[in-house]
Amino acid sequence: MKLRHRPFHVFPLIAFGAACLAVLPARAWWNPDYTLRKKITIDATAAGGGIQDPIGTMPVLIRLSGEFNFSAAKDDGSDLRLIAGDDKTPLAFHIEKFDSLLGEAFIWVKVPDVKPGAVTTFWLYYGDNQPDKAAPGAADAKGTYDGDTALIYHFAEAGKAPHDYSGNNNDADNGALATDGSYIGPGARFDGKTPVTIKPSDSLNWNDGAALTWSAWVKVITPQANAELFSRRDGGKDFVVGVDNLTPFIDINGQHVAASGALTVGTWKHLAVVGDSAKETLYVNGVALATASSPMPGLATSITLGTDTGGTGAAFVGEMDELEISKTARPVGFIKLAALEQGGDTAAKVLAVGQDEQPAAGWLSGALGLFGVILKSVTIDGWVIIGFLAILGCVSWYVMITKYFYLNAVEKGNKEFLKQWREVSSDLTALDHSDADNMKSLGGRIGGKLARLMRMSPLFHVYHIGSDEIRHRISDPRYGRVLSAQSIQAIRAALDGGYVRQGQAINGGLVFLTISIAGGPFIGLLGTVAGVMITFASIAATGEVNINAIAPGISAALVATLAGLVVAIPALLGYNYLTSRIRNVTADLQIFIDEFVTKMAEFYRPGAEPATELEVSH
Numbered sequence: 001m002k003l004r005h006r007p008f009h010v011f012p013l014i015a016f017g018a019a020c021l022a023v024l025p026a027r028a029w030w031n032p033d034y035t036l037r038k039k040i041t042i043d044a045t046a047a048g049g050g051i052q053d054p055i056g057t058m059p060v061l062i063r064l065s066g067e068f069n070f071s072a073a074k075d076d077g078s079d080l081r082l083i084a085g086d087d088k089t090p091l092a093f094h095i096e097k098f099d100s101l102l103g104e105a106f107i108w109v110k111v112p113d114v115k116p117g118a119v120t121t122f123w124l125y126y127g128d129n130q131p132d133k134a135a136p137g138a139a140d141a142k143g144t145y146d147g148d149t150a151l152i153y154h155f156a157e158a159g160k161a162p163h164d165y166s167g168n169n170n171d172a173d174n175g176a177l178a179t180d181g182s183y184i185g186p187g188a189r190f191d192g193k194t195p196v197t198i199k200p201s202d203s204l205n206w207n208d209g210a211a212l213t214w215s216a217w218v219k220v221i222t223p224q225a226n227a228e229l230f231s232r233r234d235g236g237k238d239f240v241v242g243v244d245n246l247t248p249f250i251d252i253n254g255q256h257v258a259a260s261g262a263l264t265v266g267t268w269k270h271l272a273v274v275g276d277s278a279k280e281t282l283y284v285n286g287v288a289l290a291t292a293s294s295p296m297p298g299l300a301t302s303i304t305l306g307t308d309t310g311g312t313g314a315a316f317v318g319e320m321d322e323l324e325i326s327k328t329a330r331p332v333g334f335i336k337l338a339a340l341e342q343g344g345d346t347a348a349k350v351l352a353v354g355q356d357e358q359p360a361a362g363w364l365s366g367a368l369g370l371f372g373v374i375l376k377s378v379t380i381d382g383w384v385i386i387g388f389l390a391i392l393g394c395v396s397w398y399v400m401i402t403k404y405f406y407l408n409a410v411e412k413g414n415k416e417f418l419k420q421w422r423e424v425s426s427d428l429t430a431l432d433h434s435d436a437d438n439m440k441s442l443g444g445r446i447g448g449k450l451a452r453l454m455r456m457s458p459l460f461h462v463y464h465i466g467s468d469e470i471r472h473r474i475s476d477p478r479y480g481r482v483l484s485a486q487s488i489q490a491i492r493a494a495l496d497g498g499y500v501r502q503g504q505a506i507n508g509g510l511v512f513l514t515i516s517i518a519g520g521p522f523i524g525l526l527g528t529v530a531g532v533m534i535t536f537a538s539i540a541a542t543g544e545v546n547i548n549a550i551a552p553g554i555s556a557a558l559v560a561t562l563a564g565l566v567v568a569i570p571a572l573l574g575y576n577y578l579t580s581r582i583r584n585v586t587a588d589l590q591i592f593i594d595e596f597v598t599k600m601a602e603f604y605r606p607g608a609e610p611a612t613e614l615e616v617s618h
Contacts, residue, residue, distance in 0.1 A: 028087040029359040031135055034079075035127035036072055039354035042111065042120040042341065044333070049340050049350035053333035055114040059144050060351070061184065061342045062124065064105040067353050072127045075100045079128035081137045082109045085121045090137025092144045094165065096154045097185035106185045110144045116333050124353075142167030148328040150203045155188040155321055162188070162196065162323075168203040172196050176306060176320075183217045183268045183321045184342065190306035192224075192315030198303040204325070206239075208298040212280075213326040215272035215338065220246060220263055221318040228313035229271075229320065231304050237297035241273060242313055250282050252294045257282060259289030268321075270339040276329045286339030288332075377556035379534055385527030385560045389520060393567040396516040399509040400574035406456075407581050410506070413457030414588055416450065421463070421592075458502040458585065459592050465498040466491060466596050470604070483604035491600065495593045502589060506582055513578075516571035524564020531557025 030037075040062060044051040064070075073079055077098035082091040093109035107124075114120050128135065144165070145152060151170045153162040159178035164170040176188035176196050188196070198204070206212065218229060223245040230241040240251040248271055249258035262284040263269050272283040275296045282290040305323070307315035322342065341351045378386070454460040469491040473483060483491070535553030 030083045030087050030123065030125060031081070032359060033128055033130045033133060033135065034081070034125040034359070035129055036069065036125070036356050036358065038068070038124045038356060040122050040124055041352045041354065042114060042337075043350050043352065044114065044116050044118055044120070044337065046117075048119075049337060051116050051333045051336050051340075051350075053116055053336065054331040055116050055333035055337055056331055057110065057112045057146060058114060058334050058337065059108050060111045060114075061347075062105075062107040062109060062351070062353065063344070063347060064107065064353065065103055067355075068103070068105065069127075069356060070100040070103050070105075073100070074128075074131070077105060077107075077126075078139070079126055079131065080107065080139075081125040081135060082107075083123040083125060083137065084112070085123070087123060091122060092140045093137075094139045094141035094144050096156055104185075108141075108144050110146075114333075114337065141165045148326050149324065150327050151198075151323070151325040153188075153323040154185065155182065155323070156186045158186060166203075168201065170198060170201055170204055172198050172305075179319060182319055183219070183344065185321075187217075187319050187321035188305075189319050190316050192307065192317045195307045195315075196305040198305070200300050200302055203327075204303070205300040206296055206298055206327075209277035209295040210298070211277070211327065211329040212275045212296050213272065213328060213330040213335075214241060214324070215270065215283075215335070216323040217268050217321040217342070218243070218248075218263070218271050219268045219319040220265055223265065224314040224317060226313045227316040227318075228307055229305065229316050230323075231307075231313070232299050232301055234297075234299050234301045237299060239297060239299060240313065241271065243316065243318075248282065248284060248289075250280060250290070250292060252280055252292050253297050255292050255294045257290040257292040259284055262289055268319075268344075270343065272330075272335050272339070274329050274332075274335065283335050283339070285343070286336035374552070374555045374559060377552040378559055379531060379556070381530050381534070382527050382556060382560050385523060385530075386563045389523055389560075389563045389567050392512075392516050392520060392523075393563075393570075395512050396567065396571040396574070399512050400571070400578065403509060403578050407506075407578065407585065409456040410458060410585055411581075413453050413455070414459050414585070416453055417457045417460045417463070418592075420450075421459075458506065458589050461502060462495060462498045462589060462593060463596065465494050466600070469494050470600065474604070483600065488597065488601050488604075492593075492597050495596065499586075499589055499593055503586055506585055510575065510578065510582075513571045513575040517568050517575060520564040520568035520571065521561070522564070524561040524567075527560025527563075528557045531560060 042060065043049060044055065077095050077100075080093075080095070080098075082093040083089065084091055091109050091111065093107055096106040096108060098105040098107075109122070111120060111122060142165070145167070149166045150168055152165040153172070154165060155162050155176070155178075157163055157175060157178075160175045161172045162175060174194075174196060176190055176194055179187050179189040182188075214230065216229070220243055224243070226242060226244050228240055228242040230239075232239050237253055238251060242249055242251070243263060244258060246263040246265070247258045247260050248262055248269075249256060250273055252275075257280075259282055270283075270285050272286075274281050274283065277295050278293070280292040280294060280296065281288050282292075305320065307313070337350065340346045340349060470483070473487050473491075532554060535550065535557060538553065539550065
């Protein structure tokens, strides 16, 4: 009887292994399609901005330059995404400027609930490796600002009428002179002759005593007496923000308050006015320097930037950037943080852009990412070698897995057979009066479920051979229950033949492992040599000799050797493990044969009386 080799389906195990790899510990990563991210930190603690006043939700400016890998992002920055600190929630943002060639970008992002005296973090993702697959959180200028924002000018229109990014459509009627090198990207330059006018609208109408926040970045080029930056008048009511030489001031219904000597020529300063029903406060670089005890007047007229043809003030000569008007009194911390994080010199103190990070567990994603780049350079001959090695690897894994479960069944069957053998081996002659089936089943001890288990036992199959040989000889009435030395020798030969056949069944398939062990590295080396030859031949043909021309081809050629080792190493380990277990099984088989022959010689020794006819008839 031939020992059955029960097949085992390898594909469920492969799927299980892939699932295990998928759940390896990894860092949180918002979207696996993105290859890079940076951690953005807003530090309002004493070590950073030292802001203890309320801040709230606000648009934050991110300046990107040398610390950002522009070559990994799209040329227009359309693959950028801003994600909250939970690494799940997309944040509204928009790009004011993104110049890959110059390596400069200005991005505005809406950061919710910035806490005073604390650190707030969020993430900048870029490097989308699936550009055709839309990711949530695309640029949204209107969503960057809250509903209280009435007007936002970036002055990035190159001399055209400034566009309102708040979504309220408060675009200007005309543009100021353009300047590329302003404070935050492009800006507006005023020469004292070209004011900018803004039509009234519902979102820009102010009621008496209404809350208001006005802010802008200002640089004085030529000091002028009573130069007006922003003016709005309606009869006897007015609201004016200006600069008297180098002193910023506000006029509200005739009340004039100023912050003496707060500005310098050629230096950018952040001016802000925050008003409510009781007072108006003038801030310079986030510091309150003057207060007017007058409520905001109700105004619904047009607005003028740079000068006021209807007033008595002078024209402003200088530059302006980032004009913002809100219909609410922004918190003190909001003004301080805006002045600090938007400032080119002070931004690094409160806003930090971290190093590039890669997805998942680092080693896995990084290796897979680089490996993907290498695979793109593999030539056709390399893929042929890799494909052959893949087939060889699958076969070797199939042999190892099926052989492992097969040996488990063999050892279990042998163990159960030896247990039953110990009960009958003390007197084999007790079995020879039974019929053939009873003798083969060890006196009826092996049957049913146990019989199915015994089919996997080489010892049981060798016992069958021995029992058949004994029964054949003792059934002859001329000899009775006696076995001669020659008969014992013949039975021993039959058992040795069974031993060889069982050994062949047990060792079946291991040849594929030896082929993988010996042939895998050499086949891989063949692919590597061919790939290197093709690479150098290509270099010789093109005449281009540099690391960028050589590295992809050499690295791709080495993939074949790597594939050969990946096939050979597991096969070597599996082969050594399986052969050690097979040696144990064959050793048990040899021991059993020796024991069986010894027992047989003892109980069927020569010199016994031949069986009578009555005994034979039985």
